[in-house]
Amino acid sequence: MANGGHTSGDAVVGVTVAFTVLAVISTSMRLYTRIFMSQMGGVDDFFIAASAFLVVALTVSMCLEVKYGMGQHQDNLTTHDNMWLNTWFWASLWLYYLSLFFAKLAILFQYRRIFPQPTFRKLNYALMVFITAYSCWTIFSAIFSCSPVSYFWMQGIDPEADGKCLNRLAVWFVNAGLNIFTDIAVTVLPLPVIKSLQLPKRPKLALMAVFCLGGVTCIVSLLRLQSLYAVSVSEDISWDNPMAALWSNLEVNIGILCACLPTLKTCIVRFFPRIFSSNRGTSSAGGVRTIGTAGYTRDSRKKKRDSIGMHFLGRGPKVAEVYEGRKAELETMGGTQIRPGSAQGSDSDKEEDGIQVVTVVQQDSTPALRVDSGRSDTESTRKLVREFPA
Structure with a gap:
């Protein structure tokens, strides 16, 4: 050397x-x-x-x-x-x-x-x-x-x-x-x-x-x-x-x-919430429609959700019913046009007694993790994976 x-x-x-x-x-x-x-x-x-x-x-x-x-x-x-x-x-x-x-x-x-x-x-x-x-x-x-x-x-x-x-x-x-x-x-x-x-x-x-x-x-x-x-x-x-x-x-x-x-x-x-914000208004996870949040900080998203009685942070399906007069506000969330869907993720609208029923399903975008042996991974592994964009 x-x-x-x-x-x-x-x-x-x-x-x-x-x-x-x-x-x-x-x-x-x-x-x-x-x-x-x-x-x-x-x-x-x-x-x-x-x-x-x-x-x-x-x-x-x-x-x-x-x-x-x-x-x-x-x-x-x-x-x-x-x-x-x-x-x-x-x-x-x-x-x-x-x-x-x-x-x-x-x-x-x-x-x-x-x-x-x-x-x-x-x-x-x-x-x-x-x-x-x-x-x-x-x-x-x-x-x-x-x-x-x-x-x-x-x-x-x-x-x-x-x-x-x-x-x-x-x-x-x-x-x-x-x-x-x-x-x-x-x-x-x-x-x-x-x-x-x-x-x-x-x-x-x-x-x-x-x-x-x-x-x-x-x-x-x-x-x-x-x-x-x-x-x-x-x-x-x-x-x-x-x-x-x-x-x-x-x-x-x-x-x-x-x-x-x-x-x-x-x-x-x-x-710095905008660094990892997505430019896509909607995405599909397991065939279920989810709502993007591009351009929104955590506090502004929370206020928007609370204003229409919706909560998207938990696991499992969350269903919100809103009147026709609030539909325009929901459709502009995340800066994109969002079409209401059924619990199965269809784009059909439901009318019941003059009230617009919008069903929104929120699921964890990370699929269940399994190793080749069929053994489920722990919650710590899932949390690690969720730190990275899909």
Whole structure:
């Protein structure tokens, strides 16, 4: 590999801070959605919050590395700067491994909440155990890479410092290989289960695409290898470390974003309802006519429904009878022409004693989900699928 680990300190600060802000915002939105909107907070939310907290600390440590000379030649730095640069470099190593560990646990516990299949859960638990075991090693090897620990930041600075360190090239590349393997395993683990769901093609592909976004983390991990090699064999760490620091920070932040993505749509719709509004006035679900709501916020739709005595948010058929004088108002809901239908979804009108009877049937647009074994999926899976447009 080429010895290409250098970039400017300003680039490290700009990229790491920007992606950390995105990760913190997405985590905050996830926590708000899960705890306050859905009131279904779980252990996966705790782990993702811990990972976000640690990645903030990781970004701070990298910015302090830049402050003390990362991106400059080591010979141009003072003894004081070299010592603090190496100190924050040491801190960034175990913060990186710890934050990455919590992000992966958050994703796996999220899988456990969503997918109830026994075989899947066994594989999920096995992967949790493996990730926990290898992460304990990576964190331990980062903290105690030198004996005594202080030798990590004193070597080459204090002539009287005496100690020894692990082989950086061997340790860091073993850790990187295990990390890439677990990234791939976490990404592909839910795909067979999603594929087995009896869903329309579009929502199934949408679900698979969301979970496959974890593959972006794998790509970042692979791109990080070249810069990792550069710093592991370098005699001028302050000059060759910036790219490795940048890619490491990106890897954790993108992992957090991928973990939060499946829960963000509900929160986005809450504050920006027009983003996911449909342009179609009517749609058909299982042969039953439903009413679109393009161009309406949640509050305006509620007022419109209440004004004509109709409620569309529950499950099962909801029947409303309105007088002829209110028919025009009903027909213009959602900005499109709506023809009344019978309970069977026909377009025929009924006249009874001069009163126009309009029957509107509202059904859940998501069909019942079943895996190939014929076993019904849980409500958690249904809720996940309903987060994506059909």
